[in-house]
Amino acid sequence: MNFKEIIEGVYREVKDIDDRGKLASYIPELAQVNPKRFGIHLSTVDNYQFGVGHYTERFSIQSISKVLALTLAYKIKNQRIWKRVGIEPSGTSFNSLVQLEADKGIPRNPFINAGAMVIADILITHLKNPKKDFIAFVRSLSNNPSIDYSETVAASEKSVGYRNVALCNFIKSFGNIENHPQVVLDFYFDLCSIEMNCQELSETFLFLAHDGKTLSGTPVLTNHQTKRINALMQTCGFYDESGEFAFKVGLPGKSGVGGGIIAINPDRYTIAVWSPRLNAKGNSYKGVRVLEKFTKKTESSIF
Amino acid sequence: MNFKEIIEGVYREVKDIDDRGKLASYIPELAQVNPKRFGIHLSTVDNYQFGVGHYTERFSIQSISKVLALTLAYKIKNQRIWKRVGIEPSGTSFNSLVQLEADKGIPRNPFINAGAMVIADILITHLKNPKKDFIAFVRSLSNNPSIDYSETVAASEKSVGYRNVALCNFIKSFGNIENHPQVVLDFYFDLCSIEMNCQELSETFLFLAHDGKTLSGTPVLTNHQTKRINALMQTCGFYDESGEFAFKVGLPGKSGVGGGIIAINPDRYTIAVWSPRLNAKGNSYKGVRVLEKFTKKTESSIF
Amino acid sequence: MNFKEIIEGVYREVKDIDDRGKLASYIPELAQVNPKRFGIHLSTVDNYQFGVGHYTERFSIQSISKVLALTLAYKIKNQRIWKRVGIEPSGTSFNSLVQLEADKGIPRNPFINAGAMVIADILITHLKNPKKDFIAFVRSLSNNPSIDYSETVAASEKSVGYRNVALCNFIKSFGNIENHPQVVLDFYFDLCSIEMNCQELSETFLFLAHDGKTLSGTPVLTNHQTKRINALMQTCGFYDESGEFAFKVGLPGKSGVGGGIIAINPDRYTIAVWSPRLNAKGNSYKGVRVLEKFTKKTESSIF
């Protein structure tokens, strides 16, 4: 059985399950997305591509962009970034603030909001024009100049992001934010507002399955750095559900509250899924199911 | 370059580094181990074996046995064990008790002490003679009838294990321990007292690199269950350093405060290291260094 | 209006309110008490005494005895006890274990369980026959040789007190318990099992309203020590409801899960109330109401 048949099979199996997930309601703009949207797209390092469902419709990739921000910061500063952000899972979200206090303002990893803010702060310090330079980097990864921020979504988040304002000022109070919190927050909300479709997402992340090089051969990260980002996604990519994702799916990956998930099988493929309803842990309900079935049928868990 | 040369090279490189680790001092018996002991042993699914240093000298495997206890419980009860213990990383050790309170007595995963006590409780309930039946199971995995508990080490831990007594009674107060806490604690301390050498350790764990079957073909777990235990070791096997181990080494594994580490490369090999001095996170200082160098040189990180 | 009329009035007003409290159910023996019991007794430093309702029926004073244990330890060791137990409110019960961890085994105050265990440990170290000597002390305070422990209640608590076993062993792990945890726990459960009626309770505590002397003039504590114990009851006497009790009642006091409350008005009187149903914070529902009305009508809040 090949990838195409397996993906079509999984798509059919999951399409009509009773989706017990809920739309991310705290961001006004995301609450309006059609909850029935459902797409899958696979890209292999052998240049095979296949998609089903709404795989060409763009959605807000949200936290998935944290991997891209980390990639650029890692490329620029290499190991020095780990003085300002950790590489350990964060336990329950419940602890985030008390952990930040116990850890004196050093976020546990770059994929929780606090850590992504520190990464955003690093990028602001090192990029000439952070917003412009970052999207240029993302476009170069995907070889797709039409990828862009959504001003509407960014504005929507800024209007209600009190908890993120709290977080960023809290880190600043420990001295682990260099720029003004408002500047960091604006860039952070921009990062989260990037929109892609499943095909673009799986293409953009292909360098992580390809030893750090884009399909056209452009080096993004070293082989070594690439493995480390994959390891980080494995242990920290799904909030409180990272362990469960490793357990059930067995691939490094990252999810966003827009309902997207990207997963990487090193040296083989990337797979992107989109379905907006989220489970209790904030990850796409159908998305997790798709990937669980997919790695089981393809026997491609890395474990 | 083959495994033998790489292991010999890594052994030489790490042997004389300035070992900044410290012996586990809170268990009287472990504090007396010769801190200079250092051994490595590799076993492959192709039946290749190679060891250097003190790889035939036995040591206390301590928490490493939590994987074996989990294996037996998983074999007996399958998915039902996950109602009583989670599969998520625990964040900092600092939180363990408050997390247990927040999670109403359900430990975060089976590799923290609290989780291993729940697994011990499950085994007590389901085994006729827990202590005898468990060691028989371990012996069958390793095909080695001489593996045994150390009564001295178990007694040494029992004499000072106030924090573990606290933990077990705390879980009992939530109703997630069925047997009397004293019975559970006695069995738990026995489990931790098992002794093996590096060769025995890498042989015992080979089933996890071999789709759940021992080298002689005896099924222990299903392929599916095996992948899940590996995933769990990846995300939770090294206390607060699980993220760092995934990041630097890139293999599922488990450490013990006796200074042992076992790591698994699915479908390829297991590798055991022993060096008693521990880093600040409680994992063998030299052991982590050895595995970091080994996966780098063999390019065998799973990521 | 005199005390008698006010107490009779308050008794009538509160007697038939809708008592939304619940019996302490976690101690089997206490769950069997008749929930309709309701008594009040006042003793003044001028030797006036008045009681209504079931004020001559004994009940389990439970945590109220922590004040008596502290009194004896304070008498024996004076200020040195504050090296082993704090004098600050504990915030929510929710934090108790994490606070104990943050504070390295020094309980926040002598009225939370952890603190009372440390006090029990001090008494065990300094008394020849702790159980016998302590009850002798209590009898001398009350001038009543019939006051005693309840073996049944103590046994009932011992059979289910897993959380207290956890607590005591946790403190021991920090080195702040000198004796064996089991010995400390046995004495602790004995202390909590003492039985008195409202009249005996108000008489026993009269020394705290009388500059540290019993009514017959026997010195128990210095004037200075007495004020300090009163201050401690004010800030820490009612678990998470200490602030609310100070706010509504305005007297130092102590409650127990048996439904008893003792309150002290320095230089004037003590008043004991008993009604077994407890509010959500573990304090007698009717008892708090009685004292709120009583201090309002007598205008005898100390604030």
Next chain:
Amino acid sequence: MNFKEIIEGVYREVKDIDDRGKLASYIPELAQVNPKRFGIHLSTVDNYQFGVGHYTERFSIQSISKVLALTLAYKIKNQRIWKRVGIEPSGTSFNSLVQLEADKGIPRNPFINAGAMVIADILITHLKNPKKDFIAFVRSLSNNPSIDYSETVAASEKSVGYRNVALCNFIKSFGNIENHPQVVLDFYFDLCSIEMNCQELSETFLFLAHDGKTLSGTPVLTNHQTKRINALMQTCGFYDESGEFAFKVGLPGKSGVGGGIIAINPDRYTIAVWSPRLNAKGNSYKGVRVLEKFTKKTESSIF
């Protein structure tokens, strides 16, 4: 011995002790105060006044103004404010954020920063011109039209108050702040910047020793409300040291990081002390010593 002699005696005893306290360094403007300043002033309900040292020199009253803000909010909204802020001690400062999370944005009491922000928010909603109306209220209490905010100190705090920005946005994220966080923070920093000298401070707070009426007879609060504010100061007025202050001094009171302390003896007097160096808990080192000695010598602890 009368008040004058006792105050002079205490002043001499404490003046030259080895002051191990430290200036509040995190607010630039406060770090510049002369650390040798030391003043005491007493006002009685019988209209007796006496001061020593720098009792006529103004200083930043900081958190002491939280009592005045609470007074005005309590006067306007009466019991309804307790839906939005608690009346319990907060345990260690260490917990503040996690407690706020556990309590869903309801601060533990109105004297921790979080609680004072909610009070500030209430005042903003109910006052026509909050800044102007509040200082008018304070002037009316003290009968002193020259009392004012310090724009310099307020600006100094605003420039570094990241942690307070974090706190206010965090509460807002729970919905317990009605106005824009920036507006609340500006008013909050203004409140903290009020300056008084010891004499003005003891006069301003005299209504709390006088059944809620100013010395000239103007009603501020009811007798009942007054007792409650005193009770609240007793249990929550000194951060983590509230228990110790009750224990050693035995009076309700409130401190500020400017080095001021006000203490109230209901129906008798108020006493203000100022000495800028703070102990480890953030309360005036000499101030606490003065009050401890004063209540001991006057035997006027309320306990």
